[in-house]
Amino acid sequence: xxxxxxxxxxxxxxxxxxxxxxxxxxxxxxxxxxxxxxxxxxxxxxxxxxxxxxxxxxxxxxxxxxxxxxxxxxxxxxxxxxxxxxxxxxxxxxxxxxxxxxxxxxxxxxxxxxxxxxxxxxxxxxxxxxxxxxxxxxxxxxxxxxxxxxxxxxxxxxxxxxxxxxxxxxxx
Amino acid sequence: xxxxxxxxxxxxxxxxxxxxxxxxxxxxxxxxxxxxxxxxxxxxxxxxxxxxxxxxxxxxxxxxxxxxxxxxxxxxxxxxxxxxxxxxxxxxxxxxxxxxxxxxxxxxxxxxxxxxxxxxxxxxxxxxxxxxxxxxxxxxxxxxxxxxxxxxxxxxxxxxxxxxxxxxxxxxxxxxxxxxxxxxxxx
Numbered sequence: 133x134x135x136x137x138x139x140x141x142x143x144x145x146x147x148x149x150x151x152x153x154x155x156x157x158x159x160x161x162x163x164x165x166x167x168x169x170x171x172x173x174x175x176x177x178x179x180x181x182x183x184x185x186x187x188x189x190x191x192x193x194x195x196x197x198x199x200x201x202x203x204x205x206x207x208x209x210x211x212x213x214x215x216x217x218x219x220x221x222x223x224x225x226x227x228x229x230x231x232x233x234x235x236x237x238x239x240x241x242x243x244x245x246x247x248x249x250x251x252x253x254x255x256x257x258x259x260x261x262x263x264x265x266x267x268x269x270x271x272x273x274x275x276x277x278x279x280x281x282x283x284x285x286x287x288x289x290x291x292x293x294x295x296x297x298x299x300x301x302x303x304x
Numbered sequence: 305x306x307x308x309x310x311x312x313x314x315x316x317x318x319x320x321x322x323x324x325x326x327x328x329x330x331x332x333x334x335x336x337x338x339x340x341x342x343x344x345x346x347x348x349x350x351x352x353x354x355x356x357x358x359x360x361x362x363x364x365x366x367x368x369x370x371x372x373x374x375x376x377x378x379x380x381x382x383x384x385x386x387x388x389x390x391x392x393x394x395x396x397x398x399x400x401x402x403x404x405x406x407x408x409x410x411x412x413x414x415x416x417x418x419x420x421x422x423x424x425x426x427x428x429x430x431x432x433x434x435x436x437x438x439x440x441x442x443x444x445x446x447x448x449x450x451x452x453x454x455x456x457x458x459x460x461x462x463x464x465x466x467x468x469x470x471x472x473x474x475x476x477x478x479x480x481x482x483x484x485x486x487x488x489x490x491x
Contacts, residue, residue, distance in 0.1 A: 136480075136484055136491065137480050139491045140480050140483045140484060140487065140491070141452065141480075143429070143433070143487060143490055143491070144348055144351075144433060144448065144452060144483075145452060146429070147347075147351060147426075147429055147430055147433050148344060148347045148348050148452075150426055150430075151347050151352070151353035151356075151430065152340070152343065152344060152347060152353065154353065155343065155353055155357070157339070157340070160339060160343070160357055160360070160361075161335065161336060161339060163357070163361055164335050164339065164360070164361050164364050164365075165332065165335070167361050167362075167364070167365050168328070168331070168332075168335075168364065168365060168368050171365045171368060171369055172328070172368075175369065
């Protein structure tokens with residue numbers, strides 16, 4: 133039994149030794165060295181590609197965030213809140229002056245939140261004064277009326293526009 | 305390290321640490337120190353020097369790319385042998401699937417002046433061993449290859465195989481039993 137085991141070991145060892153004697157070690161070493169060079173180059177280029185990809189992805193993400201912010205600001209309608217729980221959405225069709233207003237409830241006093249719909253840099257509270265609310269009601273229940281929206285002084289100062297020019301006259 | 309140049313443990317440790325720091329020359333020295341040893345193991349596992357040479361190259365590349373993950377530089381040899389042994393197993397499986405023919409040309413070029421009869425006998429033995437090794441399980445192939453390496457303790461063999469010393473011995477026993485049947489014409 134032991135002899136057979138030894139014979140197996142000797143057979144494998146003989147085959148191994150015979151084959152190793154014939155190996156061209158310099159050639160093998162050169163081949164390993166070349167493979168290592170290739171591996172290093174491919175790792176370097178992969179890392180470089182990954183870095184470029186990360187930077188590009190960062191730029192794309194930043195651009196997307198800016199785009200969303202601009203879109204949100206542009207689409208944000210100016211909201212008119214009336215004291216007795218009335219609410220109106222004002223869409224400015226020009227940079228100043230006129231506006232389209234959808235009104236659900238009228239009141240003598242209200243405040244308006246001016247959002248990104250106009251060229252203001254920030255949301256500002258404005259006073260609103262209804263001039264005339266005696267028009268006929270339309271089918272959907274809305275009523276035509278003129279309002280004046282006055283912007284607060286600090287916002288006007290930021291824009292550098294005089295108060296008279298920037299007061300909004302809106303048809304409700 | 306009987307299969308290559310002599311190097312003491314501290315030299316190996318220094319070379320491994322330098323390689324981990326990105327020193328390519330240090331890794332080249334490790335390749336030169338260990339290539340014969342890992343080649344011997346791969347030939348024992350695969351029975352064929354050309355296949356073994358491919359496995360050794362792939363193993364060194366894997367070791368080069370992963371050397372940063374080796375925590376204990378003193379265990380470099382065990383770690384490297386495990387990489388090459390696993391690469392040899394993968395190669396053997398792929399060869400088995402493809403029923404690949406033995407390559408004649410390559411790194412293994414018979415330089416000895418053998419008579420035609422001796423040459424034929426050597427080729428026959430090589431092919432028989434190669435076919436027989438493919439019929440062993442991966443644990444058995446690893447065990448028979450590693451137990452034949454000089455200066456490798458049974459504990460190191462079991463570490464490379466990822467099992468206990470007793471289990472490794474059992475795999476050697478099983479491998480020998482199978483090989484006795486498969487190589488009976490050559491015994």
